[in-house]
Amino acid sequence: MISPEPLSTADIGFPILSLLIVLPLAWALALPFLRENRAVRVVALVGAGLELALALAMLAALRPEVAGMQLVERSSWIPSLNVHYLLGIDGIAALFPPLTALLFCAVILSSWTSIQTMPRLYFALLLALESATMGVFCALDLVLFFLFWELTLVPIYFLISLWGIGPERRFAAIKYTLFMLAGGIPLLFAILLLGLHHAGVVGAPVPGGLSFDYLTLLEQPLPAHSQTAVFLLLFFGFAVKAPLFPFHTWLPTVLREGPVGLSALLVGLKLGAFGILRFALPLAPTAAHEYFWLMTALGGFGTLYGALVALRQANLRKLLAFSSVSHVGLVILGIATLNLQGVQGALFQLVNFGVIAGGLMLLAGFLHHRLGTTDLASLGGLAKPLPLLAAFFLLLGMAAIGLPGTSGFVAELLILLGILQVSAGLALVALTGVILSAAYFLGFFQRAFLGPVASPDAASTMDLRPRELLIAGVLGVLALVGGFFPHLVQGVTEGAARVWVARMVAGRAASVGDAGLRDGMTPGSGGARLARSDRGTRFDFPVK
Secondary structure: OOOOOOHHHHHOOHHHHHHHHHHHHHHHHHHHHHOHHHHHHHHHHHHHHHHHHHHHHHEEEOOOOOOOEEEEEEEEEHOOOOOOOOEEEEEEOOHHHHHHHHHHHHHHHHOOOOOOOHHHHHHHHHHHHHHHHHHHHHEEEEEHHHHHHHHHHHHHHHHEEEEEOOHHHHHHHHHHHHHHHHHHOOOOOOOHHHHHHHHHHHHOOOOOOOOOEHHHHHHOOOOHHHHHHHHHHHHHHHHOOOOOOOOHHHHHHHHOOOOHHHHHHHHHHHHHHOOOOHHHHHHHHHHHOOOHHHHHHHHHHHHHHHHHHOOOEEEEHHHHHHHHHHHHHHHHHHHHHHOHHHHHHHHHHHHHHHHHHHHHHHHHHHHHHHHHHOHHHHHHOOOOHHHHHHHHHHHHEEEEEEOOOOOOEEEHHHHHHHOOOOOOHHHHHHHHHHHHHHHHHHHHHHHHOOOOOOHHHOOOOOOOOOOHHHHHHHHHHHHHHHHOOOOOHHHHHHHHHHHHHHHHHHHHHHHHHHHHHHHOOOOOOOOEEEEEEEEEEEEEOOOO
């Protein structure tokens, strides 16, 4: 049987990934030349819409049956350091550019009337952030990836400090920036270690022997001690951005003080979790198995901690912040299973973040725009004056807690199935987090939307406007489509996820083999057996 060829840039006829990165940046540079504020908003929305159309065209052209990288673009960037401009996409990353473009369209629409100060700069920074985010998802050279990663800091800092809605917005901007800079340090060290290891393998002096090509580095297994260092540096560097407990403290601050549109982007696009899945584990698969306990401990504790703290929140935006921390912990548990169901569930949940968590944050912004607050003390009985907002909030909230028929149910079910193959105890922890998520959401919804109207301002406020209804409607429909037709997501991710799992299995085999040789055994004589079935790949351990 002849395996299908990966889709190349030549098949499409133009460098679509580069265009995904350049288009919003070019649009951002054009906005300052516009004079009328309405023209600025329209042009920004047109640019975001074109980006969405381009991302959907990329997704439609992708060949999901091909597990490898597609649409690869390569050219020399810094020859003296062997750094390349290298882009590519596969099933693991393919859904995130369209999701990013859709969420930025929603944020621009939601900011239509709420942003009155310096709209040119605001929308230009949003589009610049979109450009850098696309680069994070598409970059395959680690130095190029790190460049895009750090470039996201600049627009986010100014968006928080200039358009934040809280009195401590500048403090929130500085806190976010310092956290991200601190997280970038271990990432940079890990990238340097990988480049130096390549120079040692090929026997070429530095800098000529350096390589930061992700595909090349995957083919050169690191020795055990180097894997440990690289894995821990990458994992903790990405954990700050995710954010994973205990590196989460910047998120509630930013969501409380920052602009709602940016808050929706931060809870909807989990670049840190994507980095763990894309880089940390595949580049150090043996160390990933050895530090399974670390991932499950932080993921499990974060799942429970975030949910328990969310139970005590009286502010909707802080509740959504800790809900995000809890769900990130669940995603890390899914990744840590290293089996097909867990990884596909984690990918599905990362997509859900953009649709569900981002949608809930935008609805919270609609509430804040009307009432000037999202504190529970000022809410109550909102379903009467705001029936449409209440209905969509309930729909997305049900998806967030995993109601059958929604995309959240499919993602959580896959994660739980993956965890059950590893540990029943971990599955119980994950299930407890899911139950607690239902408790804090339903409790808040009852107090905020049901009962008598608590505020005269709420009684006379207007329900969703047409553009707000469009945002809520599209995201709500996507949550239902993902629940009733999950194969639309799984069909894109399955091939790449299987290759990812196979690499982890090989890393486990190497780890067991090394341990067996150290103990005087032949590899596999008393260790783990690799088992394959139609349910995916798992590890069967002998019972002692």
